[in-house]
Amino acid sequence: MPDPTPDPDLDGTFEAEAHVTLFGFDPTSARVHLLPRSRAWRLRGSVPIVLVTLVLVPMVGVIPPHAPWVLAVLGGGFFLARRRWKWHFTLTGLEGTCPRCGAELHVRPGRLRNPHTLTCDACRNDTVLEVPPEVLEAHASETA
Numbered sequence: 034m035p036d037p038t039p040d041p042d043l044d045g046t047f048e049a050e051a052h053v054t055l056f057g058f059d060p061t062s063a064r065v066h067l068l069p070r071s072r073a074w075r076l077r078g079s080v081p082i083v084l085v086t087l088v089l090v091p092m093v094g095v096i097p098p099h100a101p102w103v104l105a106v107l108g109g110g111f112f113l114a115r116r117r118w119k120w121h122f123t124l125t126g127l128e129g130t131c132p133r134c135g136a137e138l139h140v141r142p143g144r145l146r147n148p149h150t151l152t153c154d155a156c157r158n159d160t161v162l163e164v165p166p167e168v169l170e171a172h173a174s175e176t177a
């Protein structure tokens with residue numbers, strides 16, 4: 034299963050400039066703290082998911098009506114394993130403000146999607162955090 038909690042060891046975290054956008058408002062700049070995830074870290078997460086899936090498939094396959102359970106376990110396992118395999122960066126922190134109301138934005142540490150949706154605590158709008166792809170590429174190559 035993917036580990037939703039951040040590693041206690043955050044060595045390798047770097048900071049980068051990003052921006053926060055909200056349709057109809059001027060974008061604001063933000064500073065993100067990112068931890069690149071190595072191929073080994075992603076494998077350590079996704080391989081156990083695949084193994085658990087392969088163990089569960091024959092177990093749930095004996096329960097009538099068979100096929101829906103097998104497909105559900107295969108689909109869920111594939112989804113979780115792929116999600117972990119695509120987890121290239123953990124977003125560990127953010128300093129930025131909402132383009133609409135100017136309130137400080139907060140993030141829970143987790144997988145960075147790019148673009149990454151953040152809900153403003155003050156005005157409840159869904160803002161979009163975007164990290165320049167060239168920044169991610171530069172840091173991803175160090176850990177590939």
Ligand SMILES: [Zn+2]
Nearest residue numbers: 131134153156
């Ligand atoms: Zn806001």
